[in-house]
Amino acid sequence: MQQEIRYTVPGVSKLDMLKLKDARGVEFAEVPVPAGTYGEPVLFTMTVTLAALQVLGAYLLKKRTQARTEIEIEEIHPDGSSMRKRIVLDNSSQEPTEALASVMKQIHGR
């Protein structure tokens, strides 16, 4: 059993996976499509530990667009229970550091 809280985010592109794969506390697993179907090119689910929370925050921040975006992540607790969180990526006039702080607060509550 994992001893610490982890976070997962699905739908990570291969490009992002290759950029982030060497970061500490980050793991990737290929997202499958049902057998026999025509899926889109490969995507990954990223799992990060608390130590790599900044990586997750920076990744989510990069996903901001001109419109308000929401991305769902899952918080997995050491006892196996989990909780979904919708992270709101708001395109306000926030500076990158403020925006990162806002995302981190939504992920981890501080």
Add this chain to the structure above:
Amino acid sequence: MDGRQHYRSFADPLASSLVLTALDIENWMTDLTMMKRFPLSALPQFAHELTHQWCFTSPLGYTLLFLSFRAQKAALMSMEAETADERMRFCRQCERDMVRVQLCQRLMQPIAEGLAEFAEHDAMPGRSEIIGAVFQSLAMLAAGNRVKNKRELPADKLLDNLRAVLLDARATDQHIERKANLLLEPLSALRSPYLCGYLTIKNMWFWALNHAAEHFSDSEFLLYYCKAFFYDDWDWVYLLLKRDMIFPDLNAEMMLDFLKIRLEDFNRNVSEEHAAEFVDRVLNRASSPREFESSNKLLNFSFCYDYVRATTKAAEAQQLLRELVNDVLSPESYKLSDNLFVVWTSLLTSRQNITLGRANYPADPGKLLLVKRKDGKPLVMLPCKEELPPNWNGEVTLVSLFDRGDLRCRLACLAGDKLLGVFSENGQTEDLQDFVRYSPALDPAIRVDYVRLVEAMVREACPGVDEAVAKGWNHVAERFEQMLASTALLFAKDPAKSFAAMKESGFLGVTRDLSMLEQLAALTLPGATIKSMEFPGTKSLSQLRTRRDEILANLQANAGYQPLHFEDDVVYFSFC
């Protein structure tokens, strides 16, 4: 995460289902269904998956569907057989049909993905007189994207509007990333169908531009022509239905040879004359028929096969398909399993309806059902005629449906499994009859589950299927990889060197640098020249272009490539 939820978009060739992950359906439900706006970020992905759907509803697509139905019927009959000989006979029939279905799907997958990727990244309606079903659908769905009220948009401006929306959609960071991901796919057809298929279609376009520029300068026309060329192909149907080889390796060889000839045919025959003939067929100006109807009237569809092949086996192939449909949808099949029969007819009738997405919402009962967002704000009021079920849990499922026939959206409302109502975009209540019968089929994931369940039954009844498919596939795999490599690298100066560089990780093997690959993706997107990306954090196009010469030098040194030409600062490489 929830096992039922999907995080990668897909289309199912047999269930004809489509699951889109880029759509934030919970927030877009009403805008989508009222056809007010279509989310920009999901438009290219939708073009991709809709192209798959379009190919499935074709002579080849229906033939594969009915062959798999017949295999299922044979599997069931083998389970009910009274003697070992009889059981063996049905199992062999099942194996032969499954081998043909699965080998054909595997061999065609690079073409299918190539067309879908081309629709996603390149195709743009131009000056052609005709437009295919995918971009017709997109034009309707995106009609409200740039105007406050889509009714203000005159019909003759629909395509202008779509072109502008597509340029916007393809100039976003997310889209450049999707293109970069495509360029990162392995070139080997045995490892991935995407890049080899995409480059094959792209090369066909360049070839066609050189030989029939008047028609093919419209890239959407290329998509339409290729869809008809590969999928409305009655010779494929003839091959699948007539040449019933017992040995899977011979079946595989025959199919591979056929595909090879078809690919060569395209380059050999593409011309302004053939393109004009194709336009005439689509516009019904040609004398030959382009409607298929089975004698039991249960299957009908239109097609537009290409000029070159029109004189060969079309009539015989159509008769063979009629016989197949009669055999599958017969009273005998209904007697064998009424459940399976209902699944088949459900899969058949629901092919026209695309489920854009579904989401659950809380609701308040009343004369009008008040559906609310999760934060309690009202979303929509629906005049449901059906009663809520007695054990209702206070939640409804809204399903956004798009009908490819009349190009309209509808909203279905369910409480659990019970369908409460179906509403058109202007709020009118629709006749429930057609929808109630097939209400489980409104969930595309359930349709896919049906198909997988039935396939599992086939495997249990006839355990030799997988082995037979593998035997056929292994016999042709190496040649298949070589064939796709040569079509994908048609314009490469040194194809062997290029294939070695790109076999495992696509263009990363050429650029050897991720940021350069990202820039290559941006430089090869037509939309990227028009839209300036000013959102904070994105790279401006001028920044992207600063390394163009460096990228080109790398491509030439590592893979021996030359750009084909430059136009308005977009680099049209001969390969991407």
